[in-house]
Amino acid sequence: MRAKTEQPGRQGVLDAAAELFVAHGYAGTTLRQIADVAGIKAGSIYHHFASKQDLFAAVLEQGIVVMVEAFDEANSAAVTAPDRLFAHVRAHLGALFENGPFTTAHVTAFHNAPVEVRESAVDRRDAYENMWAGLLADLFPRINVKELALHRLILFGSLNSTIEWFDRSGNLSLDQLAQVVTDQFLHGVAS
Amino acid sequence: MRAKTEQPGRQGVLDAAAELFVAHGYAGTTLRQIADVAGIKAGSIYHHFASKQDLFAAVLEQGIVVMVEAFDEANSAAVTAPDRLFAHVRAHLGALFENGPFTTAHVTAFHNAPVEVRESAVDRRDAYENMWAGLLADLFPRINVKELALHRLILFGSLNSTIEWFDRSGNLSLDQLAQVVTDQFLHGVAS
DNA sequence: AACTCTACCTAACGTTTGTTTGGTTAGTTG
DNA sequence: CAACTAACCAAACAAACGTTAGGTAGAGTT
Structure with a gap:
């Protein structure tokens, strides 16, 4: 079992780096493993x-790009409030599971990385969170902003956290997972 | 800013290790930092x-002990279903925020640690998760086990994830946070 | 007083780490 | 064909790593 040449050049290094950073942290x-x-x-x-x-920062950067693109695409996908929320939940999960390990790196490797690298990504992460804040403020105009921020963080x-347990090859599809999360967010389990 | 002698002996090493493992990963x-x-x-x-x-395994071990103790104490604390759930949510958050960095290590440092160490903690982690599975099966007898497992993981x-954003010195108390999480879990945001 | 144990220290070990330097090769351009 | 550039390699560097060996100081026991 030796080196697998997946893609040449810069992107090949990025792919390898993302995969390994996700698995073993920063x-x-x-660099020899990568x-x-x-x-x-x-x-x-x-x-x-x-x-x-610098390499790790580039991985994070690409992870953010994937997330933002997924969010933008979901924006023009639904009309009713529950459907819009579902579309964005599905988009976020898609970024995590369907677009390589780049977005995942933000979850598993971000926290333990050196401060300097984290700071380089903070602005773009905040921008993404603000897109979500705007969306939720749009969907739930009756809930005040502060409480809505709590719900968003939850x-x-x-x-x-789904990346810790969700198995794409299992019998639950990403669509179904997105539906369960959306329903629980909207109505809870008691409904 | 040099070495802070907090506690002597074995427990002092454990405290230092837990703190640093949480901050920078395994x-x-x-060992020189610790x-x-x-x-x-x-x-x-x-x-x-x-x-x-071995040191990291001991940190994880202590983190599990704190969680299980918190769970057991919460068991004899409430009667009605929503109150029982709140008590256990509060207990879990207490283990994360009020008992040192040991439980937190399970969230931030577990995923990237070497396989051998993770495997040493898997059994006890599963046991804790099963305590929760039993609790939820008790509280929601009408929901089938498979779906309930999904809700539990969510x-x-x-x-x-609260350890990523919750600030104990902020104006939201741990009790309030536990209440928000419990309410959202039970009834969602649309209620 | 001799013994034993715990809790540390000093000093080193072999290895691995991120990084640098000085080439080499293949493809493109003038 | 000469010049240039992009993409690599081989080999080394100092620093830092986990770990080990042998020794010391103090308390408790016999």
């Missing part, structure tokens, strides 16, 4: 990225 | 623990 991943998966030698990474931190927790 | 934390916070030298750690993995995601 400090737990070595290079091995990418099918090159460790020193060659520096042709594409200035440092390990929802985010549910969504992001 | 691989991102060095020793520095504990007020001793790196080699001395081996008087109390056989290896870094709830766990919400609860554990």
